[in-house]
Amino acid sequence: MSAFQSLVLSTVAAVGLAFTALPATAQAFRLLMVEQVGCYVCVAFNRDVAPAYLASAENLVAPLEHVDLRGPLPEGVTLASRPFVTPTFILIGPDGVEMERLIGFPGQDFFWSYLNEMIDRARDSLSG
DSSP: OOHHHHHHHHHHHHHHHHHTTSOHHHHTOEEEEEEOTTOHHHHHHHHHTHHHHHTSHHHHHSOEEEEETTSOOOTTOBOSSOOOSSSEEEEEOTTSBEEEEEESOOOHHHHHHHHHHHHHHHHHHHHO
């Protein structure tokens, strides 16, 4: 195993330990990525960001789930409105209802901060 692989594994393990103390509701979030064939921004996100997302602390809180724009929604999901732009990122709460939405992809530099703001607002609304 290379030094880089060891570093990545130890970082993921440390992040996982940090998130084990989260309340169960925090781990019940899902992040839907609504996409469609021919969406070059979706391709770029899946190539450049999705692998990092899968290894991130955010993925432990809100696992990424890909959904086709014209396909069926995952079972038990209720949205405020049907997405019409790809990509659209929708944070789903523990009850399957949409809590937050990010239309479009603001680029790697802004995606993480927007996503964390979405998660924070959703947590706040659940805690009352």
